[in-house]
Structure formats: C-alpha cells, structure tokens
Amino acid sequence: MTTALKTWLTLGQYLLRAAMVATALPALAAGSTSTPTPIDLNRADAATLARGLVGIGPAKAQAIVAYRQTHGAFKSVDELALVKGIGPRTLERNRSRLSVKDPTPARKASPQSASATPSRPRRGLPSPAD
Secondary structure (H helix, E strand, O other): OOHHHHHHHHHHHHHHHHHHHHHHHHHHHHHHHOOOOOEEOOOOOHHHHHHHOOOOOHHHHHHHHHHHHHHOOOOOHHHHHHOOOOOHHHHHHHHHHEEOOOOOOOOOOOHHHHHOOOOOOOOOOOOOOO
16 A cells, blocks of 8 residues: 555545544533423424433323313323333433423412402401491
8 A cells, every 4th residue: 555545545534534533522521411301291293302302202291282272281291101212211211301380370369359348257357337
C-alpha cells in the first residue's frame, strides 16, 4: 500500500468517526444531563405518547387515548396495564416516564359564595337575631 493511500484511508476513518460522534452527541447530551418530564396519561395525545414512551408505537398510543376516552381519566399509572396490548414489562419500562395528574382541577371558591351570609343558621350555633 502506498503512503498516499494510507493517508487517504486514515483521513477517511477520521472523518467517519467524527461524523459518528457528531450524530451521537445530541442524543447523549439530551439523555444524560436531564431527566425527561413525565408524560401525563390524562392529557397527552397519541403522538406524544408514541414519541416519549419505550415500546409504544403509534397504534398502541392511539389505543391508550381510546381507552382514556372510553373509560375516563387514569387514576394511576398502573391502570395503563388495562389497555389491551400493554403488559407489565412495558409498564415497568415506562413507569418513570409517566405521571397521572388530577383530571379535574380544584374549583376555586367564587367571591359571591365566600361573602354571602347563609340563608339559615347552622345547627348548634345561635342565629344572628338572637
């Protein structure tokens, strides 16, 4: 092998390694420096579920959304195992990536109800007229 050919092969290997590192760095940086935000099973759409969960493709993600629409909001992450096609192993692989937030936000007291005087006195308390 000539010196020029060895130089070209060495340069080609160097460029190939540099290209491999350049494509791997963003994935490594995203995975190692930050933890992903958990996906809320009650609010995520099928695309978000398919993109963010391990072993869940578009069809299974759509099945999760359909289950939620049919049966109501998830009360716990464990309920995901009730979706057809999702077993315990898939659930365990994704447990840290999932959350279930309260599907019904707490209602604030309206200003009228807080300042209004009750129409009748409570039991055991004297009425304002006494």
